[in-house]
Amino acid sequence: MISRRKMETKDKVMEEVGQMLLDEGVYFSVKVISPEDYQKLKGTYFISQIEDEGVVLE
Numbered sequence: 001m002i003s004r005r006k007m008e009t010k011d012k013v014m015e016e017v018g019q020m021l022l023d024e025g026v027y028f029s030v031k032v033i034s035p036e037d038y039q040k041l042k043g044t045y046f047i048s049q050i051e052d053e054g055v056v057l058e
Helices: 006-024 035-041 045-053
Strands: none
Touching: 035 045
């Protein structure tokens, strides 16, 4: 997940993901990074895996 307000977004996302785990028994691996960090990491194996296998949550 890319967000300019990294810590605020991370707190909200982790709360939602934790609730999904409790409700559905589904585990999510969530990473929150800033747009700047995304640009720095673009082209790395880590980002390529996310781009290939990641799922957009709305």
